[in-house]
Structures are given as structure tokens and as C-alpha cells.
Amino acid sequence: MNAHSNRALPQTILPGQPITALAPMQDVTTLPFMSVVSDIGSPDYFFTEYFRVHIQSRLEKHILEAITENGTGRPVFAQMIGEDLEHLKRTTLDLLQYEVAGIDLNMGCPAPTVYKKGCGGGLLRDPQKIDKVLGTLRDTIPGLFTVKMRIGFEDTKNFEQILKLINKHEVDLLSLHGRTVKEMYRSQVRYEHIKLAAETVKCPLLANGDVSSASHAFEILDYTGAAGVMIGRHAIRNPWIFRQIREMAMTGKTQPIKLTEVFQYVRNLYNTLAKPWTPEKAHVNKMKKFLNFIGQGVDPEGRFLYEARRAQNKLDLFAICERYMLSSPLEFFADEPYKGLFARPNCE
Numbered sequence: 001m002n003a004h005s006n007r008a009l010p011q012t013i014l015p016g017q018p019i020t021a022l023a024p025m026q027d028v029t030t031l032p033f034m035s036v037v038s039d040i041g042s043p044d045y046f047f048t049e050y051f052r053v054h055i056q057s058r059l060e061k062h063i064l065e066a067i068t069e070n071g072t073g074r075p076v077f078a079q080m081i082g083e084d085l086e087h088l089k090r091t092t093l094d095l096l097q098y099e100v101a102g103i104d105l106n107m108g109c110p111a112p113t114v115y116k117k118g119c120g121g122g123l124l125r126d127p128q129k130i131d132k133v134l135g136t137l138r139d140t141i142p143g144l145f146t147v148k149m150r151i152g153f154e155d156t157k158n159f160e161q162i163l164k165l166i167n168k169h170e171v172d173l174l175s176l177h178g179r180t181v182k183e184m185y186r187s188q189v190r191y192e193h194i195k196l197a198a199e200t201v202k203c204p205l206l207a208n209g210d211v212s213s214a215s216h217a218f219e220i221l222d223y224t225g226a227a228g229v230m231i232g233r234h235a236i237r238n239p240w241i242f243r244q245i246r247e248m249a250m251t252g253k254t255q256p257i258k259l260t261e262v263f264q265y266v267r268n269l270y271n272t273l274a275k276p277w278t279p280e281k282a283h284v285n286k287m288k289k290f291l292n293f294i295g296q297g298v299d300p301e302g303r304f305l306y307e308a309r310r311a312q313n314k315l316d317l318f319a320i321c322e323r324y325m326l327s328s329p330l331e332f333f334a335d336e337p338y339k340g341l342f343a344r345p346n347c348e
């Protein structure tokens with residue numbers, strides 16, 4: 001595949017349309033989740049959760065299966081997080097043994113345990129280190145080398161210098177989350193920085209951060225000039241979003257999603273994510289993490305969210321889903337999250 005020699009980006013599902021990508025999300029963008037999303041309407045590209053890179057690291061099996069067992073038919077980029085040149089190189093060579101579309105470097109993770117070691121978002125404080133890391137990876141990867149980053153650590157003073165390094169090391173695709181590391185996940189996304197990056201870098205750029213609907217995606221694309229969008233949390237809530245972006249590109253509008261379809265989505269998630277050895281209660285709790293996002297589009301008062309968060313077992317959970325999704329007077333799922341409804345911060 002591409003990471004082995006070819007430096008052209010994989011074709012989009014609809015040729016000539018903006019690129020769509022499912023954002024990497026730890027414990028979310030697993031193989032089963034990718035398969036559920038793909039059945040609904042695949043993004044053009046997938047990215048794995050990050051492979052940790054350090055002296056003792058080995059490729060984590062459960063992440064690797066999102067590459068080796070992937071049946072979506074779409075390209076999968078393997079993401080790594082780390083700062084040690086030798087081990088980043090070793091991990092890259094290990095990953096290149098597999099059918100990866102490209103190798104992606106995480107320069108944005110805001111978890112203190114990660115950035116304090118100089119990894120993920122921590123790298124953004126040290127452009128000299130970035131220069132070495134990107135240089136080493138570019139020399140090691142014959143095919144597609146991609147980067148996902150934020151606009152800075154606590155401010156944007158290094159931003160333009162880092163964009164120059166993206167060009168210097170001929171990165172093939174940049175995904176940019178328009179917040180600093182310290183801004184985490186909630187502040188206003190700074191699309192003006194994404195626009196500046198799209199104007200500066202030579203490679204295609206994916207705009208990331210709060211892309212909440214197909215129409216919003218096109219507003220962001222128009223404003224920033226980005227080549228595409230990368231979508232995370234809003235794709236958990238609305239996995240139809242990739243299909244809707246294609247519909248909008250073709251027809252200028254999107255088909256509304258019925259709550260009955262949301263019910264099927266929840267049922268598919270429940271069945272596909274279940275592992276035979278996971279106790280029911282633990283699986284129901286895992287589902288709540290997804291329902292926190294999905295619930296933002298079910299009813300405007302957040303009653304579904306309130307009840308779903310309190311479900312004790314599978315029977316409870318599906319009784320609540322049936323009540324709100326199969327017999328609700330509201331026939332349709334909201335296109336944008338209802339105002340005032342939030343997923344819990346510990347889900348991010």
C-alpha cells in the first residue's frame with residue numbers, strides 16, 4: 001500500500017470531493033467501531049488510535065487488528081505517539097510490515113501524562129525536537145507520512161515555525177485540530193489558524209475540531225480552504241455525517257436521519273462492540289460512553305441522556321432506547337446537537 005512507496009493520497013470515495021476522515025479516538029476507533037461506521041457510510045480515511053512508542057513498546061495487538069482485520073475497504077493510517085527517535089523508527093519499520101495507508105504522528109494529545117514526557121502535544125513546545133522527529137520519520141517512511149497536531153501548546157507562538165517544518169520534511173497530509181493543547185476539547189475552535197495553515201503548508205490539510213454537520217463541514221471548507229475534514233466526537237453522535245457530506249456535495253442537501261435508524265445504530269454498536277468475556281454491566285457502561293454523544297441529538301430536554309446514564313443492564317438500556325427512538329413523537333434525529341446538552345468531560 002501507499003506507506004511502502006507511493007506518495008499519492010488514496011482516492012476519495014467520490015472522486016474530486018473533499019476528503020473525509022474519522023478522527024483517531026482512543027478506546028473508540030477500534031476495529032468494531034470502524035466497521036459499524038463503515039456500514040452506515042464510510043469516511044474516506046480511517047486513523048487508528050495511537051500506538052505508544054517507548055523503549056519497551058511493542059505494537060498493541062488490539063490496535064493492530066484495526067489494520068490487519070479491517071474489512072471496510074478504506075485506507076487505514078496507523079498513528080504513533082512518542083518522542084524517542086530510535087524507537088519511533090523501530091515502530092515505523094514494524095508498522096510498515098502491514099497494509100497501512102500511511103504512518104501518522106500524534107503531536108496533539110493533551111493528556112498531562114503524555115505531554116509531560118514530551119510526547120503528543122508536548123512536542124509542540126519544542127520545534128527543534130520536532131525538526132529531528134519529522135526528519136527521522138521522513139527518512140524512514142518511503143510512502144505516506146502524515147501528522148496530526150494542534151495549533152500550539154499554551155499559545156500559538158511556535159505555530160508558523162512548525163508549519164515550516166511540516167513543509168521542510170515533506171509531510172504528505174496534515175490534520176489540524178484548531179485548539180492549543182491547554183484548550184483541551186471545549187473552547188471555540190480557531191478556524192482562522194486552520195485557514196492560515198491551509199495557506200502555508202504544501203500538503204493537503206484536514207480541518208479538525210467541532211465539525212458538527214455536513215453543512216458546517218462545507219462552511220469550514222469554504223472558510224479555511226482545507227482539502228477535507230476530520231471528524232471525531234460528532235461522528236460518534238452522527239455516524240451518517242460522512243455520507244451526508246457526500247450527499248451535500250452531490251445534491252446540496254442531506255436526507256434527515258430517523259430516530260428508528262439511530263436505534264439500529266445503537267443496537268449494532270451494542271452487538272458489534274460486545275466481547276464474549278465482558279460482563280453485561282461493563283458493556284452497558286461502555287455503551288454509555290457512546291450514548292453520551294448520541295443522546296445529544298435524541299430529545300431537546302436531554303431526558304434520554306438522563307435516563308440512559310442510569311441504565312443498570314441491557315434490558316433497561318434498550319427499554320429506554322425503544323421509548324425515545326421507536327415511539328417518540330419526534331421522528332427525526334437532530335442534525336446538530338441540541339443546545340445545552342453535553343457529553344461528560346470524562347468521556348473525552
Ligand SMILES: Cc1cc2nc3c(=O)[nH]c(=O)nc-3n(C[C@H](O)[C@H](O)[C@H](O)COP(=O)(O)O)c2cc1C
Binds near residue numbers: 023026028106233347
Ligand atoms: C475519546 C477521545 C479519544 C481521542 N484519542 C485520540 C488519539 O488516540 N489520537 C489523536 O490524535 N487524537 C485523539 N483524540 C482527539 C480527536 O482525534 C480530535 O482531534 C478531537 O476530538 C477534536 O475533533 P472533534 O471535535 O471532531 O472530536 C481523541 C478525542 C477523544 C474525544
